[in-house]
Amino acid sequence: MLIDWFTVVAQIFNFLVLVWLLKRFLYGPITQAMAKREALIASQLADAQTSLTEAAQEAEYYRQMQATLKAQHDDWLDQTRQQVEQQRQVWLDDAKQSVAIAREQWLKDLEQEHQQIWDTIHQQTTQQLVAATRQVLTQIANVDLEEQIIQVFLDQLHHLSSEERDRLQAALTHSPDRHLTLRSSFPLSTAQSDRLRQAIYDHVPDAIALDLDTDANLICGIQLTTAGYLLDWNLAHYLEGLDAKLTSTLNHTRSSQPTHETTRLNIQSG
DSSP states (O other), X not given: OOOOHHHHHHHHHHHHHHHHHIIIIIIHHHHHHHHHHHHHHHHHHHHHHHHHHHHHHHHHHXXXXXXXXXXXXXXXXXXXXXXXXXXXXXXXHHHHXXXXXXXXXXXXXXXXXXXXXXXXXXXXXXXXXXXXXXXXXXXXXXXXXXXXXXXXXXXXXXXXXXXHHHHHHHHHXXXXXXXXXXXXXXXXXXXXXXXXXXXXXXXXXXXXXXXXXXXXXXXXXXXXXXXXXXXXXXXXXXXXXXXXXXXXXXXXXXXXXXXXXXXXXXOOOO
């Protein structure tokens, strides 16, 4: 079979022209449109990816903010609880202290009132007993008793120890006028006065003057005084001793009484 090369060449040329025309007017625009479409899709995909990334970042930011806010909220709650507990403890301590102070003051007032009542009873009892004793001793005083008192005082003066005489001498020396005073609980007769003066001058020769005086508070007694010195014998000392013994006995009785706390105030913390 013979080949028509002209026809072959013509067909090849037509095919090439067709390919060029298709590429020029069909494939070119299509490929360009497809490239544009692909670029657009790629751009949209890139935009979408960017949006997704930004959304993810935004979501992460909000999650972090939420976690931070939650942590801050928890911290704030803890701080608030601690502050409330601290303030509650402060109020509780203040209340305890106030109640303790009030209770202590109440007990102190009660103790003072008790002490005042006890002191009043003790004072009245002692005063009445001592007053009754003084009255009895005053009523029974007579001439014989007075003579006995003088004799006891003279004996006491006669038996002064050397130390006591030195003290009397020193006191008399320091006295500006070497003056002695003799007080008695009863008026002295002339004979009694002379006897006492003579005895005093015998035992205290340095005395320049002697004054006689009456003092009912001595309660059956006599005392000789000068500056910084006292020599006496009287029943007031026994009454004072009696008062001291009564005071000691009553105080011991009071201290031996059991004390009971009548009120207890407790505050318990929750």
